[in-house]
Amino acid sequence: MSDTELDQMTAEDAGELDEDDRLKPEFVRAVLDAVEVGDVERARELVEPLHPADIADLFELTGHENRPRLAHALHDLVDADVFAEMNDYVREDLIDALEPQEVAELAAELDTDDAVAIIEDLDADDQREVLRAMEPDDRAAIEEALSYPEESAGRLMQRELIAVPEHWTVGDAIDYLRRNDDLTTDFWEIFVVDQRHKPIGTLQLSWLLRTPRGIAIADVMKREQTLIPVDMDQEEVALRFQKYALISAAVVDTSGRLVGMITVDDIVHIVQAEAGEDALLLSGAGDGDINEPIRSTVRTRLTWLLINLPTAMIAATIVGLFDERIAKFAVLAQLMGIVSGMGGNAGTQTLAVVVRAIATNQLTSSNTARMIFRELRIAASNGTALGLLVGAGAYVWFGNSSLAIVFGLALFINNIVAGLAGVLVPVTLDRMDVDPAVASSVFVTTCTDSLGFFTFLGLAALWGLGG
Template identity: 45%
Template sequence: MTDETTGAAGEAGGIAPDALRDETGHVSARWLDGLRDALRAGDIERLSALMEPLHSADAGDVIEALEQDERLALVTLLGDAFDYSALTEVDDAVRADLIEAIPNADIARGVAELDSDDAVFILEDIEPGDREEILNQLPAFERLSLKRSLDYPEDSAGRRMQTDFIAIPPFWTVGQTIDYLRADKDLPDEFYQIYVVDPGYRLLGTLSLDKFLRSKRDIRIADIMNADPLTVPAASDQEEAARTFERYDLVEVGVVDDAVRLVGVLTIDDIVDVIQEEATEDIQRMAGVGDEEISDSVFGALKSRLVWLCVNLVTAILASLVIGLFNATIEQMVALAALMPIVASMGGNAATQTMTVTVRALAMHELDRRKVMRLISREMIVGVVNGAVFAVLIGIVTTLRYGNPGLGAVIAMAMIINMFVAGSAGVLIPLLLNRLKADPAVASGTFVTTLTDVIGFFAFLSIAGLWFDLF
């Protein structure tokens, strides 16, 4: 081993971020070479020195940078020293491959050390039989707590919550609570507020740490708690929980079951992940790629894209059939074939702008009856005005290029019609799909593009045919 490599590995064993990351922010090739040398040598002490100082997010980046066999070797060699929270920071495909290769007994030891929300995140994608085997190897309290979280629907607040929290009775004083927090070793490492409950764990109130720490020791908790706290139902969608955090500027909120019993808490770090996941999901659905990730295999990428590409092929054939109806008109003036895509393309782009605004408003639950009518009328007006502006521009360009004012008038009229249709379709189609309980982020793009193509071609060629017949 060269001195340079040894130096890189030694550097990486420290906490300095500039040793782990290169100038682009990715895992340094020199650092990774040092790790690979330790893997090949089976040097567990060096591997521990390299990985132990890393935050779980950095450890996740390291795992993704390694090859598949290297990832398994890293986990196997580190054994109990491997931090399983790093698996919550990697792509789903990477995590699934690793979990499938790691013995269930090792997974059980790993998740036993995690916060409950991280443990659930790892366990929820494991096959039911293996998951049950892993849970049976955990202590009874942890097993029951994780099973309760896993019983909640996928993508619900109950799946995201952490089941470790500070709960106290209302008759305690500030002093008693401080003594309890100092003495009990099984409390969460980090918390932002204290929850006040009755003997049945029904939530009575909350107490923020700033108010708690500023109060004298002899004051009763019931006298200073917030008796009307915000809560999130455990069965509610995680997106609804994220909106609650956003609206009320929360850093932590209690999660309650149907009987208003406190069953867990959601913290801002969980919600940041939810917001990122939901935004990514909406963007990918609008592009027709499902939940694809960069670590997916070729087959996985094909499977996520083929369906909507097939739908697009069918809609493209529909647009070509419309063009076929006007073969005679196109033969009269070949310039029409060159100008047709301009009308369809402008309509498609305008519709996509409107559709994006509408889908986002639907996702954020920002539209009531009054706002819907305002949005529809606004987009129709914007469509007409945009159509008029670009009609003048394309009309002038067409007239100058082909020396035919009639052809300029034809494409100008078609542009106004298609831009109006684009603005209307971009808002009405997502609203209709949402009313039909279909996901507007998934299906809107295909229908809107098809409509603007068909209307654009039909309007342009129909007007052209009438123009030539009259003049």
């Protein structure tokens, strides 16, 4: 694309965003072409109107090798807000190219939770250098956050909040908000604390604005509130926000003191991440991020495939026990894969439902038995329908009533096995404090494949097929 063509193309012409609010390919190409020919002003003119989240998307849509050049061209547009919106791998890619002082300056502009998200992914040596370059107050807040477990409320919370004592009046609170320019501007409610800085209630901004100045805060505040322990897992935090329809919530330390708050915009990111995490763990696909380095992706997937290799060997061993029978009656080899495959599909369905139920707290010890019987009924119904269907099909195709009965019965039994394994495996792992999404599929696959082959070939032997 020539310089003249670049000058003629406006951001509007490029389309910027499509109907789904995604950057259009033409717009991305226009920006990258401008950078490539050295027309930095043109690239900046195109990108400047974008929201920080869209600028972050632009970097994610740019190849790894071109990101540094794009960052250099747009250097002052790539601020802290853009870094906060970036994909983790893309952000790491750019952070690695910055000096510790530059990273420290970026982190200082962000809320604590966003700053922690940037710094926690750095190597230990780089973390120390960045923290040394920060102001003492900022460094202390980041170090405290990093002391909490990963994916905990302590890492997720922000320390910028509004807290007032219970003996103030509404007027005192309003004057306090107006006089202090250093207070955070992003909040929906005010936390009311006692003398020990323990939260005793909340005051919504709408109540504050509509209440006469002379009324005591203690008389209008809401005393019922949902408190988040600082070491609570972020997935559990998200469930509380969902269950109680929270906009923000106070985070307290082990002594019950107010140390931070979590807002619903942080929870949106957690819900999105957790929603896809279990599905990816079940498949062993790692983070499932297209920006993840190829070496890391290969290592993760290969590890999972190697873990699954013994299950395939077990199934092969079972098949080997019936080699002579299969050799004499070759049709068994054609049909046994259907039995194990259909059982695997049924097991995957049940497993997905149960893992989700555990993750969302729908499945607890009080309703586990009911869940088991429910899935058994479903498995029996599906197994009966599929068994009759494939049995009839086998009889029509092969004209062998014994084969049809064995085929249909084996499929029915393996569906029952799949239903039971799909419930019992994740529930058992959960009781053992093992993430059911990580290991369940290996055990369920082993059950459906191995028992599917054994049931079908065993029944064939009992019926005298191929004998």
